[in-house]
Amino acid sequence: MARIIGGLGISHTPSMGVEFDRAADNGAVATEWQPWFEGTRPARALLERLRPDHLVIVYNDHLNHFTLDAYPTFAIGVGNGFPQMDEGWGLRPLPELPGDHRWGIHLTEQLIERDFDLTVCQGLGVDHGIFSWLPYLLEPPWTVPITPIAVNMIREPLPRPQRLADLGLALRAAVEAHPSEERVLIVATGGMSHQISGARFGIANADLDKWFLQQLPAHLDDLLKIEVRELQRLGGTEASELALWYAMRAALGPQAGVEYSFSSFPKITGCGVLVMTEPEEAIR
Amino acid sequence: MARIIGGLGISHTPSMGVEFDRAADNGAVATEWQPWFEGTRPARALLERLRPDHLVIVYNDHLNHFTLDAYPTFAIGVGNGFPQMDEGWGLRPLPELPGDHRWGIHLTEQLIERDFDLTVCQGLGVDHGIFSWLPYLLEPPWTVPITPIAVNMIREPLPRPQRLADLGLALRAAVEAHPSEERVLIVATGGMSHQISGARFGIANADLDKWFLQQLPAHLDDLLKIEVRELQRLGGTEASELALWYAMRAALGPQAGVEYSFSSFPKITGCGVLVMTEPEEAIR
Amino acid sequence: MPLPSFDLKEPGTVQFTAERAFDGRHLTAFCLSLRDESNRAAYLTDPDAYMQRYALTAADRDLVRARDWTALLRRGAHLQAVLKLCATHGGNLFDIGAHNAGVSVTELLAACPRIVSAVPGKA
Amino acid sequence: MPLPSFDLKEPGTVQFTAERAFDGRHLTAFCLSLRDESNRAAYLTDPDAYMQRYALTAADRDLVRARDWTALLRRGAHLQAVLKLCATHGGNLFDIGAHNAGVSVTELLAACPRIVSAVPGKA
Ligand SMILES: [Fe+3]
Ligand SMILES: [Fe+3]
Numbered sequence: 001m002a003r004i005i006g007g008l009g010i011s012h013t014p015s016m017g018v019e020f021d022r023a024a025d026n027g028a029v030a031t032e033w034q035p036w037f038e039g040t041r042p043a044r045a046l047l048e049r050l051r052p053d054h055l056v057i058v059y060n061d062h063l064n065h066f067t068l069d070a071y072p073t074f075a076i077g078v079g080n081g082f083p084q085m086d087e088g089w090g091l092r093p094l095p096e097l098p099g100d101h102r103w104g105i106h107l108t109e110q111l112i113e114r115d116f117d118l119t120v121c122q123g124l125g126v127d128h129g130i131f132s133w134l135p136y137l138l139e140p141p142w143t144v145p146i147t148p149i150a151v152n153m154i155r156e157p158l159p160r161p162q163r164l165a166d167l168g169l170a171l172r173a174a175v176e177a178h179p180s181e182e183r184v185l186i187v188a189t190g191g192m193s194h195q196i197s198g199a200r201f202g203i204a205n206a207d208l209d210k211w212f213l214q215q216l217p218a219h220l221d222d223l224l225k226i227e228v229r230e231l232q233r234l235g236g237t238e239a240s241e242l243a244l245w246y247a248m249r250a251a252l253g254p255q256a257g258v259e260y261s262f263s264s265f266p267k268i269t270g271c272g273v274l275v276m277t278e279p280e281e282a283i284r
Numbered sequence: 285m286a287r288i289i290g291g292l293g294i295s296h297t298p299s300m301g302v303e304f305d306r307a308a309d310n311g312a313v314a315t316e317w318q319p320w321f322e323g324t325r326p327a328r329a330l331l332e333r334l335r336p337d338h339l340v341i342v343y344n345d346h347l348n349h350f351t352l353d354a355y356p357t358f359a360i361g362v363g364n365g366f367p368q369m370d371e372g373w374g375l376r377p378l379p380e381l382p383g384d385h386r387w388g389i390h391l392t393e394q395l396i397e398r399d400f401d402l403t404v405c406q407g408l409g410v411d412h413g414i415f416s417w418l419p420y421l422l423e424p425p426w427t428v429p430i431t432p433i434a435v436n437m438i439r440e441p442l443p444r445p446q447r448l449a450d451l452g453l454a455l456r457a458a459v460e461a462h463p464s465e466e467r468v469l470i471v472a473t474g475g476m477s478h479q480i481s482g483a484r485f486g487i488a489n490a491d492l493d494k495w496f497l498q499q500l501p502a503h504l505d506d507l508l509k510i511e512v513r514e515l516q517r518l519g520g521t522e523a524s525e526l527a528l529w530y531a532m533r534a535a536l537g538p539q540a541g542v543e544y545s546f547s548s549f550p551k552i553t554g555c556g557v558l559v560m561t562e563p564e565e566a567i568r
Numbered sequence: 569m570p571l572p573s574f575d576l577k578e579p580g581t582v583q584f585t586a587e588r589a590f591d592g593r594h595l596t597a598f599c600l601s602l603r604d605e606s607n608r609a610a611y612l613t614d615p616d617a618y619m620q621r622y623a624l625t626a627a628d629r630d631l632v633r634a635r636d637w638t639a640l641l642r643r644g645a646h647l648q649a650v651l652k653l654c655a656t657h658g659g660n661l662f663d664i665g666a667h668n669a670g671v672s673v674t675e676l677l678a679a680c681p682r683i684v685s686a687v688p689g690k691a
Numbered sequence: 692m693p694l695p696s697f698d699l700k701e702p703g704t705v706q707f708t709a710e711r712a713f714d715g716r717h718l719t720a721f722c723l724s725l726r727d728e729s730n731r732a733a734y735l736t737d738p739d740a741y742m743q744r745y746a747l748t749a750a751d752r753d754l755v756r757a758r759d760w761t762a763l764l765r766r767g768a769h770l771q772a773v774l775k776l777c778a779t780h781g782g783n784l785f786d787i788g789a790h791n792a793g794v795s796v797t798e799l800l801a802a803c804p805r806i807v808s809a810v811p812g813k814a
Contacts, residue, residue: 352596372655485668486682552661552681
């Protein structure tokens with residue numbers, strides 16, 4: 001059976017991607033993004049040591065692929081590649097995400113058998129939800145195939161926090177039912193505190209982000225009791241995306257431990273990263 | 285609170301719609317469709333007596349609205365009208381389905397709160413899944429608003445039969461949470477035995493359909509133990525759509541009783557209808 | 569025609585598995601584009617040019633040109649999609665079914681409904 | 692600029708409720724059509740003609756012409772959709788945020804990140 005070797009939680013934001021490209025052009029990272037760039041180096045080294053064979057990435061689309069004509073609570077990508085969406089300023093110089101449609105089919109079967117009502121996407125484009133942070137951690141050309149799972153963080157009602165934890169548990173069972181010896185890393189990505197509209201635009205609750213990174217590894221049950229509205233009130237409306245990180249934590253065993261944790265606040269979105277491993281994969 | 289007054293199970297098939305239009309033009313129903321036309325008269329009379337204020341219709345699309353780029357397990361329509369899809373032979377002379385977006389929002393909120401991972405559709409077109417049988421039972425212009433819930437019966441894996449029963453239970457709770465005194469009829473529509481491809485094209489297990497209509501009112505638990513593949517083996521691949529009827533039965537209370545039950549086999553699809561009512565609405 | 573058997577094997581049944589759904593995704597997308605009337609007109613005007621818009625292989629295009637409904641289903645085009653293609657060429661379900669069953673449309677029409685009897689638990 | 696408050700009321704927050712999502716569905720669809728480069732070009736060439744393709748009301752069209760980002764959000768256009776419209780006109784998130792907050796872009800840029808501190812259970 002395949003198995004989960006660890007988990008990665010990470011923020012995404014368009015500006016993170018813009019800055020990556022600018023730094024690549026200029027040969028230097030802008031001052032306000034320097035902490036984030038440096039902060040991702042240890043995570044990058046950890047991923048290299050962990051050698052995952054497959055990445056399951058729980059993320060959210062931002063109306064760049066889906067529309068409100070049909071907005072899925074949970075959508076899974078089944079394909080051998082997932083192209084980048086043009087978010088309005090043109091495409092970035094990056095390849096498409098590699099996929100493995102057999103993994104997509106396997107996870108679809110396993111999750112629907114466990115009563116997750118997926119929308120199954122044979123043509124899925126992906127936005128900064130994955131493309132913004134991925135180049136910081138993995139250098140293109142990307143070779144490790146990805147199965148993307150998109151979660152609604154755009155329109156009310158959002159799924160309950162507990163549903164995301166249940167998704168993580170189901171993903172664990174689904175991975176373990178895969179007839180291979182592959183090493184799977186579960187990734188969840190959602191912006192930390194931020195709000196990008198209204199008079200609260202730019203709210204930056206850096207302490208909330210640090211607190212969340214401290215709580216998630218060992219206190220998921222406490223976090224699940226917090227309403228998403230409370231995260232939004234304290235951390236901005238888009239802090240709802242923190243709920244996605246629950247799927248990653250729940251997919252790992254109770255004994256999984258923290259390898260690395262970091263956060264910074266470059267401008268308008270809390271940027272954090274958390275790497276956890278199962279005990280038998282511990283590097284720390 | 286709103287309440288469920290009863291349920292309707294009914295077959296759909298494109299030819300049923302074609303025949304309705306032809307009969308309207310000719311002033312006479314074709315011989316092979318005569319039993320079905322006559323058989324729907326008592327159901328029509330029952331619906332008139334039951335005076336529902338809202339219809340929740342669990343149906344399936346046949347790649348007439350959705351595509352395999354994004355095929356939802358469960359999709360809900362939120363709108364004040366749902367247009368007819370052109371299935372390749374032009375539109376039929378029928379108005380769009382009336383909707384009530386507030387009911388759509390209410391049911392969406394209630395079902396997602398109960399962990400149904402809906403795809404929420406603000407622009408939903410509907411095919412013969414609803415348009416083929418509706419004119420037999422309700423005369424246009426239609427005035428009772430409808431909330432359509434589309435279930436994947438097109439691509440494997442299908443939802444488990446139990447998931448459809450769970451949907452019915454959740455619908456009951458959702459209706460009862462509606463702040464009104466409205467009378468709600470739960471409808472489930474799926475073709476009975478039929479297979480429309482392969483050398484088994486035209487398989488007609490009329491006895492299976494009769495047996496199903498006998499079992500559903502009081503033996504849902506037994507039916508739920510039967511794998512969908514077994515229904516497909518005996519009744520044809522599209523007999524999988526019988527599983528949709530489970531949602532209707534499960535939405536009613538255990539004491540709900542049969543008002544009317546009928547089936548016939550015009551040509552290539554088993555055509556049946558079942559009307560049930562809650563005890564306090566019993567007419568029989 | 570002999571009565572249908574109670575199994576899900578080919579040629580009786582061409583199951584639309586998840587693998588087939590994936591393999592046939594471009595064919596299904598091409599066929600479903602014909603739900604749109606203007607697309608039907610464009611396709612009928614110049615089928616080859618129209619098919620170029622979709623990522624069909626040369627083998628896929630040959631199956632479409634040959635209206636080989638059975639091979640299209642095996643290749644992973646969904647029946648409901650193939651039906652749009654068939655309708656665009658003036659056909660209907662019975663054309664596909666007859667091709668699948670290896671009989672004429674007249675024979676198939678005469679044989680339907682093909683009455684069988686069995687219920688679960690009493691094979 | 693004063694620091695953001697810990698509540699979800701307007702004008703601090705314009706919640707994208709399910710009702711707003713429904714009311715603004717045509718505006719959101721119009722804005723999202725601008726994800727496509729050729730649509731952006733068509734819109735910029737003749738905004739009024741382009742808007743005719745969508746079921747926008749006269750009031751909706753006025754808000755678009757006025758680039759009244761705040762009123763568009765209140766009307767139910769999703770922020771991520773309004774952002775496409777803003778980008779098409781050469782703007783970015785800060786233009787929308789400044790309009791929402793009633794300050795200049797320069798002021799808003801200078802104020803960010805607007806550091807606050809609180810965690811759940813310790814308001
Ligand atoms: Fe985000
Ligand atoms: Fe059907």
